Amino acid sequence: MSGQPAGEPQRLPWAAWIRAEEEPSAIPDRPEALDDLMVLDLSHGHYGALLAATYLAELGAEAIKVEPPGGEPARQWGPADASVNGEGLAFVAEARNRYHLTLDLGTREGRRLLKGLAARADVLVEGFAPGYLDRFGLGYRQLGRLNPRLIYVACSAYGQFGPLAPGQPAEYDLTDQALSGLLHVTGDPDSPPVKVGSWMSAYAQAAWATVATLGALHWRERSGQGQMIDVSGAEALMRYLDYAVLLYHATGQVRGRTGLYEIAVFPYTFVRVKDGWAFIAGYTDPNFGALCRIMGRPELATDPRFGTTLQRTTMANELQLREEIEKWSVDYTAAEILEKVLADPGPGIVVFGPMNPPTRTLAESHWWERGCFRKLADPVYGELLLQMPAWRMTRTPPRVKWPCRPAGYHTAHLLQRYFGVGPRRLTELRDHGVV
Amino acid sequence: MANPREYFRWAAKLFDPSRLHEKPEALAGIRVLDLSVIYFGPAPADYLGELGAEVIKVEMPGQGDVTRILGNASFFWQNVSVAFFCANHSKYHVGIDMHKPGGQALIRQLAARSDIVVENFRAGTLEEKFGLGYRQLREVNPRLVYVANTGFGQWGPFSQGRASYDGLAQAVSGLTAITGEGEIPTKIGNYIGDWFGASMSALAALAALHWRDRTGEGQFVEMAQCEGLLRAMDWTWLYAGLTGRDRQKAGNGDHVFAPSGVYRCKDGYMAIVAGTEREFKGLCRLIGRPTLEQDPRFVSRETRRQSASARALDALIAAWCLGRTRAQVEAAARKAGVAAAPVMTAKDHAESAHLRERRSVWEHDDPVYGPMLEYGPAPKLSATPARIKWAGKPVGFHNDFVLRRILGLGEARIRELSAEGAIGQWADGRRGACPPGSWKGEGRLV
Numbered sequence: 103m104s105g106q107p108a109g110e111p112q113r114l115p116w117a118a119w120i121r122a123e124e125e126p127s128a129i130p131d132r133p134e135a136l137d138d139l140m141v142l143d144l145s146h147g148h149y150g151a152l153l154a155a156t157y158l159a160e161l162g163a164e165a166i167k168v169e170p171p172g173g174e175p176a177r178q179w180g181p182a183d184a185s186v187n188g189e190g191l192a193f194v195a196e197a198r199n200r201y202h203l204t205l206d207l208g209t210r211e212g213r214r215l216l217k218g219l220a221a222r223a224d225v226l227v228e229g230f231a232p233g234y235l236d237r238f239g240l241g242y243r244q245l246g247r248l249n250p251r252l253i254y255v256a257c258s259a260y261g262q263f264g265p266l267a268p269g270q271p272a273e274y275d276l277t278d279q280a281l282s283g284l285l286h287v288t289g290d291p292d293s294p295p296v297k298v299g300s301w302m303s304a305y306a307q308a309a310w311a312t313v314a315t316l317g318a319l320h321w322r323e324r325s326g327q328g329q330m331i332d333v334s335g336a337e338a339l340m341r342y343l344d345y346a347v348l349l350y351h352a353t354g355q356v357r358g359r360t361g362l363y364e365i366a367v368f369p370y371t372f373v374r375v376k377d378g379w380a381f382i383a384g385y386t387d388p389n390f391g392a393l394c395r396i397m398g399r400p401e402l403a404t405d406p407r408f409g410t411t412l413q414r415t416t417m418a419n420e421l422q423l424r425e426e427i428e429k430w431s432v433d434y435t436a437a438e439i440l441e442k443v444l445a446d447p448g449p450g451i452v453v454f455g456p457m458n459p460p461t462r463t464l465a466e467s468h469w470w471e472r473g474c475f476r477k478l479a480d481p482v483y484g485e486l487l488l489q490m491p492a493w494r495m496t497r498t499p500p501r502v503k504w505p506c507r508p509a510g511y512h513t514a515h516l517l518q519r520y521f522g523v524g525p526r527r528l529t530e531l532r533d534h535g536v537v
Numbered sequence: 538m539a540n541p542r543e544y545f546r547w548a549a550k551l552f553d554p555s556r557l558h559e560k561p562e563a564l565a566g567i568r569v570l571d572l573s574v575i576y577f578g579p580a581p582a583d584y585l586g587e588l589g590a591e592v593i594k595v596e597m598p599g600q601g602d603v604t605r606i607l608g609n610a611s612f613f614w615q616n617v618s619v620a621f622f623c624a625n626h627s628k629y630h631v632g633i634d635m636h637k638p639g640g641q642a643l644i645r646q647l648a649a650r651s652d653i654v655v656e657n658f659r660a661g662t663l664e665e666k667f668g669l670g671y672r673q674l675r676e677v678n679p680r681l682v683y684v685a686n687t688g689f690g691q692w693g694p695f696s697q698g699r700a701s702y703d704g705l706a707q708a709v710s711g712l713t714a715i716t717g718e719g720e721i722p723t724k725i726g727n728y729i730g731d732w733f734g735a736s737m738s739a740l741a742a743l744a745a746l747h748w749r750d751r752t753g754e755g756q757f758v759e760m761a762q763c764e765g766l767l768r769a770m771d772w773t774w775l776y777a778g779l780t781g782r783d784r785q786k787a788g789n790g791d792h793v794f795a796p797s798g799v800y801r802c803k804d805g806y807m808a809i810v811a812g813t814e815r816e817f818k819g820l821c822r823l824i825g826r827p828t829l830e831q832d833p834r835f836v837s838r839e840t841r842r843q844s845a846s847a848r849a850l851d852a853l854i855a856a857w858c859l860g861r862t863r864a865q866v867e868a869a870a871r872k873a874g875v876a877a878a879p880v881m882t883a884k885d886h887a888e889s890a891h892l893r894e895r896r897s898v899w900e901h902d903d904p905v906y907g908p909m910l911e912y913g914p915a916p917k918l919s920a921t922p923a924r925i926k927w928a929g930k931p932v933g934f935h936n937d938f939v940l941r942r943i944l945g946l947g948e949a950r951i952r953e954l955s956a957e958g959a960i961g962q963w964a965d966g967r968r969g970a971c972p973p974g975s976w977k978g979e980g981r982l983v
Binding site for chain 2: 469
């Protein structure tokens with residue numbers, strides 16, 4: 103594996119080359135993939151819709167967050183024991199790269215201004231109850247006529263159509279996780295289901311909303327036509343539920359909770375280590391062989407309980423195998439085991455790593471070197487530690503340009519830019535409560 | 538002002554699922570070369586395929602993707618594991634051995650005719666072992682969007698020698714540490730790191746495609762599973778930065794919204810949240826305790842989320858749910874304007890008229906596997922709906938189609954490649970890779 107095909111000039115090894123191409127400190131020098139797009143973020147107490155606009159803004163779109171005067175409800179979302187500038191951490195963490203505009207959509211003038219923006223926007227994202235904006239003349243039915251190129255993204259729990267769509271309740275992460283089936287398969291079989299700790303359904307909903315938006319954008323390049331996109335956070339997460347519905351269809355089995363065990367692959371579990379817990383896996387035959395070798399228990403690889411993938415995935419054998427692994431793992435720290443795993447010459451490979459509390463993840467240099475986290479010294483919000491965009495792109499890397507801003511922070515600029523509204527007219531609009 | 542019923546009639550017509558196949562596809566004309574295995578690579582290719590891209594899945598002749606044999610004995614159905622299908626829809630399956638020079642030449646030819654390549658080998662493997670990395674493939678196709686997915690990334694201290702699975706990403710990202718309750722970790726029950734990372738990966742591929750639409754330039758795009766999950770932990774990092782503390786586990790409660798919980802009913806569980814004043818008032822009426830909203834413990838969002846108050850509310854809601862069915866709770870909660878949702882099982886999904894109507898549960902009839910029931914595309918696009926066209930196929934099922942129709946190879950060259958072992962299909966009787974026993978040749982293309 104020299105990596106140097108014969109006859110080619112000497113060049114950097116792959117890891118060094120790609121590192122230079124993706125160098126985090128050089129990101130600001132590169133162009134942005136979506137900097138030709140204008141996005142209206144109408145999210146209002148809706149994290150999934152907020153995040154969809156965040157993804158687009160990280161990739162370069164001009165995202166304008168429209169809020170009622172005084173700010174939208176999600177500004178208050180955060181844990182009880184910390185806040186920034188009087189605002190909730192959940193909002194401050196994700197409302198990045200935005201232009202912040204306040205508009206009262208309850209006033210005719212507010213609606214007129216929104217239409218003026220929508221007429222020029224490429225994408226609009228909202229998470230109101232289905233039909234809510236339509237009642238104000240601001241739904242896709244109306245805005246799509248005004249701007250046929252508009253891609254209008256509506257986020258909700260049950261979607262915009264289907265028997266359960268009318269009269270649906272507000273969307274929450276927990277209820278989405280319930281509907282998706284993820285709750286039903288997480289936790290121990292004899293205990294109630296357990297939800298994923300972060301608002302994962304919102305991240306999933308935003309990912310699907312953005313995938314669909316960019317697909318629709320490609321279609322628009324060819325057809326000139328915009329469209330409406332309907333994304334349910336529950337369905338967003340349900341699409342991630344592996345093979346559960348096909349397993350039911352094909353075999354009649356309803357997948358349930360299996361705690362630290364796994365019906366499809368084993369070992370693939372958490373075990374105790376000297377200094378906490380760790381994840382360990384080696385489920386194919388060569389990988390399981392590697393695990394047995396690393397544990398100094400080569401005989402387990404041919405044990406009649408564990409010799410084949412089918413033997414290893416019966417529940418009784420999984421219980422015994424996990425015990426065997428733990429007997430060994432408790433004597434070593436996670437770092438010691440990782441060293442053994444990395445030193446193993448193969449064949450096969452074991453997947454291993456510590457269960458990190460967040461502060462320990464933050465202590466690992468890998469993520470900092472790769473630019474996953476950054477500390478921003480912000481003139482408005484002070485020092486903020488934020489997670490950076492998840493993707494790396496050599497030509498058009500995504501980025502955080504500025505964090506959250508107070509509600510209406512850019513109102514004067516936006517009204518000047520898009521409507522030619524100067525200070526005098528702005529004062530009138532303020533006096534009438536429009537902005 | 539329109540009435541809501543009219544809005545829903547209009548929306549039902551706009552998205553009318555019965556007309557879905559009549560509509561165009563957003564990514565028609567885009568070709569994706571899928572060189573990946575398991576889920577984290579095959580899934581983004583699959584998602585692009587749902588939007589209309591033509592996906593060519595390359596597998597090792599004879600054996601194919603390991604998901605074909607994933608699972609315990611009960612997973613095997615028509616000679617293949619059910620675990621294979623969820624990341625492999627509507628693909629063209631070709632068997633190419635990349636260890637053989639002839640196989641490598643075919644990959645280069647396919648890459649030259651593709652828009653997007655997706656791979657999830659360990660960092661550098663395709664370049665170093667096969668001469669098919671980004672630096673080689675962009676030589677034959679400068680417009681190429683090359684998508685590489687790994688656990689820890691292409692570079693950095695953890696990228697060398699460390700493989701990753703979803704479960705590892707859950708552990709090292711910190712997501713496990715903020716999930717569930719108590720000391721014993723809760724393993725999230727699906728492969729969340731694979732699937733979430735996969736949709737983020739498809740997202741980046743499409744952003745790169747947009748840049749290419751604008752400029753003609755391709756690029757290298759990477760997504761790391763662990764980094765996907767770190768990205769999806771909302772305020773965890775900001776909180777650690779401000780306080781130096783770890784976010785505490787909250788079980789089924791929520792640091793922001795109270796009450797929030799999962800409650801046992803007669804026939805399963807219900808998840809209930811009341812995050813606003815209006816919803817909380819509705820909840821008090823729902824459980825027959827309208828005076829609770831004046832109780833000093835519950836008067837505001839702030840007081841309700843203090844742990845003693847949240848626990849007290851939890852107990853009241855739990856007691857009310859216990860004697861009721863999920864359907865009773867759901868119906869009453871809707872009337873009261875409270876967010877309450879059944880904890881659904883795969884059986885519930887299969888039987889849901891709502892999910893079927895929306896094609897989120899998708900029934901189709903495959904020429905090789907017969908009637909299938911799978912999770913359908915998540916986002917609904919009114920003008921270019923995403924869709925499933927056929928199910929995953931045996932290894933090398935479309936060899937002739939890919940080699941003759943797409944690459945234009947003649948009979949003699951195909952015989953040579955076959956003799957060299959550079960191309961191949963399933964091995965008869967090899968579980969996972971081969972067609973069902975009942976198959977009589979249906980669905981072949983050439």
